[in-house]
Amino acid sequence: xxxxxxxxxxxxxxxxxxxxxxxxxxxxxxxxxxxxxxxxxxxxxxxxxxxxxxxxxxxxxxxxxxxxxxxxxxxxxxxxxxxxxxxxxxxxxxxxxxxxxxxxxxxxxxxxxxxxxxxxxxxxxxxxxxxxxxxxxxxxxxxxxxxxxxxxxxxxxxxxxxxxxxxxxxxxxxxxxxxxxxxxxxxxxxxxxxxxxxxxxxxxxxxxxxxxxxxxxxxxxxxxxxxxxxxxxxxxxxxxxxxxxxxxxxx
Numbered sequence: 556x557x558x559x560x561x562x563x564x565x566x567x568x569x570x571x572x573x574x575x576x577x578x579x580x581x582x583x584x585x586x587x588x589x590x591x592x593x594x595x596x597x598x599x600x601x602x603x604x605x606x607x608x609x610x611x612x613x614x615x616x617x618x619x620x621x622x623x624x625x626x627x628x629x630x631x632x633x634x635x636x637x638x639x640x641x642x643x644x645x646x647x648x649x650x651x652x653x654x655x656x657x658x659x660x661x662x663x664x665x666x667x668x669x670x671x672x673x674x675x676x677x678x679x680x681x682x683x684x685x686x687x688x689x690x691x692x693x694x695x696x697x698x699x700x701x702x703x704x705x706x707x708x709x710x711x712x713x714x715x716x717x718x719x720x721x722x723x724x725x726x727x728x729x730x731x732x733x734x735x736x737x738x739x740x741x742x743x744x745x746x747x748x749x750x751x752x753x754x755x756x757x758x759x760x761x762x763x764x765x766x767x768x769x770x771x772x773x774x775x776x777x778x779x780x781x782x783x784x785x786x787x788x789x790x791x792x793x794x795x796x797x798x799x800x801x802x803x804x805x806x
Contacts, residue, residue: 560745561726567748568723571646572716574755581639581759642758646751647715653747654718657725657740658706661733665705668696704731715751722748768792774799 669689675682699705706721707713722744725736736744755761768780772794779795793800 561741564726564741564745564748565723567745567752568719568726570752571650571748571755572719572723574759574761575643575714575716575719577759578639578643578755582635582643584636584639639758642754643715646754647718649747649751650715650718650722651713653744654706654721655708657722657736657744658708658733660740661725661736662706663732663734665732666692666696666699668693699732702732704729719748719751772797772799 669692672685672689676685704724724731725733726741726744728735767778768782769778770780771778772780775794775797777794777796780792781795782792791800791802
């Protein structure tokens, strides 16, 4: 695996681990879609009078209040951002499965405690040696069972950020109870890490977005409206034919 791919894989895994708390915080926010709703409705809003724009705003607020009302019959808005929730479930499942498969292939089997003896040597010296061996093996087994570097197949520590960090340490070549990764294993981690980071970035609107809108340009009436945005930047619609642009501020 090339140095460039290794560095990129590390960056992807760090992105998942670092921004997992941001995903959790975003669960309570209202979902968004790409392209954003500004689309053609915002472009058309430039032709509204101040009174019409204010009326439209109040109607939208009233509809949102009805969605949130517990007394409103029928369907109501989901209490969680389903896009973020789906992203978290997908990324966590993928990283846990990858960590399980990687650990099964490279992680050394843990030391087990000494089996119970039915009898001990009659010779006192041999008995003492056997008891000392068993105590040493049991101590090593206990220490190994608490080794925080070992990947575990069950328990509360099985989370997406911890899986990402464990895989990151494998890619970095950190020493521990495991063998070095093969090129094939490096490539698989790179692929899953890249896909996971992309999902996280899109869910948090960290990635660049570009899409051709289906609506016609309201100026030259050509089907060449492109919307750009994401990565924290306000969305901008631009006609590739006449060059007119529109933003969320109707500039």
